[in-house]
Amino acid sequence: MYFCFSMTSNYEPILQNVEKHIPLSEADKVFFCSLLQERRYQKKEYLLREGNICHQLAFITSGCVKSYLLDRKGNEHILTIAIADWWVADYQSLVFDTPSELFIEAVEPTTALLLTKEKRNMLFARIPPFEQYFRILTERAFAVSQQRITDILSLPAAERYEQFLRRYHRIAGSFSQQQIASFIGVTPAFFSRMLKSKRPS
Amino acid sequence: MYFCFSMTSNYEPILQNVEKHIPLSEADKVFFCSLLQERRYQKKEYLLREGNICHQLAFITSGCVKSYLLDRKGNEHILTIAIADWWVADYQSLVFDTPSELFIEAVEPTTALLLTKEKRNMLFARIPPFEQYFRILTERAFAVSQQRITDILSLPAAERYEQFLRRYHRIAGSFSQQQIASFIGVTPAFFSRMLKSKRPS
DNA sequence: AATGCCACTTGACCTGGATCAAGTGGCGGA
DNA sequence: TCCGCCACTTGATCCAGGTCAAGTGGCATT
Numbered sequence: 443m444y445f446c447f448s449m450t451s452n453y454e455p456i457l458q459n460v461e462k463h464i465p466l467s468e469a470d471k472v473f474f475c476s477l478l479q480e481r482r483y484q485k486k487e488y489l490l491r492e493g494n495i496c497h498q499l500a501f502i503t504s505g506c507v508k509s510y511l512l513d514r515k516g517n518e519h520i521l522t523i524a525i526a527d528w529w530v531a532d533y534q535s536l537v538f539d540t541p542s543e544l545f546i547e548a549v550e551p552t553t554a555l556l557l558t559k560e561k562r563n564m565l566f567a568r569i570p571p572f573e574q575y576f577r578i579l580t581e582r583a584f585a586v587s588q589q590r591i592t593d594i595l596s597l598p599a600a601e602r603y604e605q606f607l608r609r610y611h612r613i614a615g616s617f618s619q620q621q622i623a624s625f626i627g628v629t630p631a632f633f634s635r636m637l638k639s640k641r642p643s
Numbered sequence: 644m645y646f647c648f649s650m651t652s653n654y655e656p657i658l659q660n661v662e663k664h665i666p667l668s669e670a671d672k673v674f675f676c677s678l679l680q681e682r683r684y685q686k687k688e689y690l691l692r693e694g695n696i697c698h699q700l701a702f703i704t705s706g707c708v709k710s711y712l713l714d715r716k717g718n719e720h721i722l723t724i725a726i727a728d729w730w731v732a733d734y735q736s737l738v739f740d741t742p743s744e745l746f747i748e749a750v751e752p753t754t755a756l757l758l759t760k761e762k763r764n765m766l767f768a769r770i771p772p773f774e775q776y777f778r779i780l781t782e783r784a785f786a787v788s789q790q791r792i793t794d795i796l797s798l799p800a801a802e803r804y805e806q807f808l809r810r811y812h813r814i815a816g817s818f819s820q821q822q823i824a825s826f827i828g829v830t831p832a833f834f835s836r837m838l839k840s841k842r843p844s
Numbered sequence: 845a846a847t848g849c850c851a852c853t854t855g856a857c858c859t860g861g862a863t864c865a866a867g868t869g870g871c872g873g874a
Numbered sequence: 875t876c877c878g879c880c881a882c883t884t885g886a887t888c889c890a891g892g893t894c895a896a897g898t899g900g901c902a903t904t
């Protein structure tokens with residue numbers, strides 16, 4: 443069965459991810475995968491642009507993606523970083539059907555599996571345990587998001603950087619200093635000085 | 644049926660809230676309500692203290708609650724504000740079973756319906772549509788949380804205050820200036836000056 | 845070897861907001 | 875009526891981090 447073989451080779455990571463939380467029959471897997479659309483993005487290509495309504499979630503199978511907004515001075519502020527095995531979307535736009543204020547952009551060549559909101563609803567209707575899967579994922583994402591708020595409110599920049607290193611050390615190498623500075627919420631110039639003061643060798 | 648009457652009078656708000664999202668049979672309602680525990684809190688009483696593990700969610704039926712952390716200088720930073728018809732918990736602690744860094748405290752006399760994590764799991768097992776209910780609520784909470792991060796990263800204090808007024812104008816009156824200052828992430832002293840400069844009457 | 849670009853650094857200066865301490869003013873309790 | 879408390883204000887000073895502009899130093903292209 444060629445179809446089946448090629449399916450599992452592309453979809454294995456996402457199926458493993460789902461099966462960490464809920465059991466799936468073979469028929470469930472086939473149906474689920476039939477709703478997904480694979481898409482490749484070059485470095486700097488957009489998954490979503492400001493002003494558009496986000497109507498899909500993307501599961502990253504390889505590569506790396508950032509979501510960010512531009513303030514009125516044109517400065518970039520990174521909201522999230524997503525790597526393989528993570529879902530990414532603008533939930534603000536997805537949930538409330540409002541135009542997005544975010545750009546979602548590939549930081550390196552990336553492949554993603556896209557699931558539109560409509561198809562996700564079909565999925566929920568046909569295989570209710572996916573409600574649980576997305577509930578669990580969203581609860582975790584929410585918890586992390588809350589932690590990020592308390593970090594920003596209560597920690598100085600240097601300690602926010604330490605938190606970043608603790609949580610993202612595996613992928614810190616894929617990001618330029620400018621990107622990291624933007625994520626922890628400081629300017630590249632200040633971040634550079636901060637690093638220098640940390641290593642007085 | 645006394646039991647039934649007193650039940651619906653206390654539980655009506657939460658049932659209405661749930662039924663906005665999923666349909667419930669009478670038996671579902673009785674089972675759901677049997678898992679809830681009503682509790683009253685005086686002003687300044689704690690629903691959760693730093694260092695404890697958060698093992699329950701609270702649905703506010705009246706009053707008002709804040710969650711906050713104290714940084715190492717002892718400054719209070721408000722993470723969330725919750726009023727009637729909102730769920731509140733420390734998700735960080737609830738989801739990952741780690742000791743909480745937050746205090747959750749009644750801002751005024753408050754009544755809440757408590758649902759422990761274990762009982763919520765029983766609820767999911769017995770009435771799967773509650774998975775959907777909590778998925779939807781968590782997605783919204785997550786979206787709002789993401790918006791809060793972008794506000795903090797990209798807006799100056801005065802505009803964060805305007806956002807606060809837009810989103811919480813109904814309850815802004817229940818909060819002292821100090822509380823609002825803490826929520827938008829500035830000191831009371833700076834907040835006071837900010838207000839003065841805004842009304843040059 | 846020269847060019848150009850890009851990430852990073854560095855210096856000089858600026859500013860939003862913090863800090864600390866001393867008011868003010870209202871209101872509830874004895 | 876006086877007292878004490880609490881929320882808020884205000885002044886003086888400080889500092890984390892921003893801004894802007896001029897380097898430096900790799901590395902890829904020609």
